[in-house]
Amino acid sequence: MGDSHVEAEVQRRIAAAKREAEQRKQQRAELAAARRRGLAFRQAARLRNLAAAAFDNTTPAASGC
Secondary structure, eight states: OHHHHHHHHHHHHHHHHHHHHHHHHHHHHHHHHHHHHHHHHHHHHHHHHHHHHHTOOOSOOTTOO
C-alpha cells in the first residue's frame, strides 16, 4: 500500500514538472515573438528616419561648408 502512495506522488511530481516546463517554453516563445515585433518596429523606424534624412539638405557637410 505504501508503494502505491509513493508511485502516485512520483507521478504527480512528474506531471507538475512537465506542466512547468511547458509554461516556460510558452513564455520563451511569447518573449521571442515580442522581441521579433520590437526589432521589426525599430528597423522600420530606422529606415523611415534614413529616408527622411536623405531629403534633408540642411545638415552641414563635415567640412562645415
